[in-house]
Amino acid sequence: MAGLDLLGEGRKIVTALLYMGAFMLAVALVVLRLDAVLGRGRRGRPWYVAVFLGPTLLLLSAGLAFPMLRTLYLSFFDAAGDSFVGVDNYAWIVTDDDTLLMLRNTLLWVVCVPLASTVVGLAYAVLVNNSRRERLATTLIFMPMAISFVGATIIWKFVYAYRDAGQDQIGLLNQVIVAVGGRPQRFLTDAPGNTFYMIVTLVWIQAGFATVVLSAAIKNVPVEIAEAARLDGAGPRQMFWWVTMPSIRPTVVVVIVTITIATLKVFDIVRTSTGGQFESSVLALEMYNQAFRSYDSGRGSALAVLLFVLVVPIALLQLRRLRRNT
Template structure:
């Protein structure tokens, strides 16, 4: 974002070598200039805000304090988004002109239709499986002995990067012929049970499901943490009143627990859903999108940087943005209802 802000400045304010910042010294100079620019803008905002007093002045002060953030969002988010949309409306290789060919190809080419199918499968399965596992775990260990330790076990994968998790699970799925010694945990178990070993990352659509397992493994800890806090926030008098009325077991969950944590469920589902739409690291690390496992984010990378098709890559990025909008909108609507 700093580079975008600096490049947006009028020509002549910075020397050309500093704008490029190709050398180590140039990068340090660019960083120093960014820090000084931030300090100068912050000081100017404080000075201007001090000139306004009273209730009307508070409104002006609020606008002044929000102005730098609005500017950074415009330069670092809105401006690149507009450029991406324009790029998507050009030819596949980014040639000048107006065309919808990139969007037509996206919904007609068999390879890209597979990408869209895989993405839909991720978005349907990951949020619901991760949330269901996290909720079940939170209910089972609630107020149990060793609750903190049990929570730490399922939360640990959240501390691992997506790339690290991908490498770990790639070893878990490692394939060797049945008669050979196995180094993959899953195939080792299959061999020990007398079954043939499987190529979990090569055979479609099984390989996509195996990649989804990794994402569920990571996100279940997040779901458990949020939902466990929501369960503990349920007032004790509501639970006691339900028990006095003879409510227990599944009925307690359905009529008391579930309605009480509804807002937390919405947050968890939408947050995991947005993260799943943007999944890239796991696919890139484990299969590189080969064997019919690619998703929209990975295909955007491939088209833009490997296949010299920035126009099609931009169209995929726009599609990703459009898919996120309904989830974010629904989340905002639900949060306003709860407010």
């Protein structure tokens, strides 16, 4: 019977894939046919743009605009979404002790992670630049980017693992501490230190991204400027501060902004490490807890709106800088 059930599930999956493939093929044929009928000379006309962008705008409206407006609407209602409560949900965010602690933790993440990741990535990029094993060194620091946030967090949970004194320690850090005569520490349960230990996990992940991007920017520094600085007697330190940094400053800003956006939305690391307990919750996790664990759609929506308000200006700044550089 189990074999028959497995065979039936396999047929369902194959059937679903065939339907998806047929649908995508049909869409591709329709688009190609429209392109042939409308012709290249008519592509500037509004109705031509509407034919091709209309479905995309419709899907964006259904999948992005409507949920956003719905979330904003629910943020002004109670937990069940029945009674209008005005700005009470927003007032709760800035007056409740737990949410204020959550906002403080989020601020720590947003300040520490982008700066630390950028500094580590920049230092690493400068050190390995034009070295014999540069590709290997860059690959090693970039490898954590290939690991999911949950997987990376599990790795670091083994590093931070704690057992009572007298027991065999399975956590790397506590093994080292005990080996030198210290007492094992509760890295993930003692606040506020647990927040910083989790921050290390995200810095470990994002440092590879910063290294790769900044390394490419360093290689694009004009050779003429570097040679002129060397002829003027500039040493390595002067070369870095007066030649390299001014040349790669726009890239540094892009890296910081990109990592800041990712940090504001951090969820997986905190959820896997502590579940938001021990005074370690952050904005995205609290939004999830209120909406899907406490079933309070009003407060969950208010937190979602707050996250949106924080992310969008940074994203617009990033987009503006990219347009300026292109």
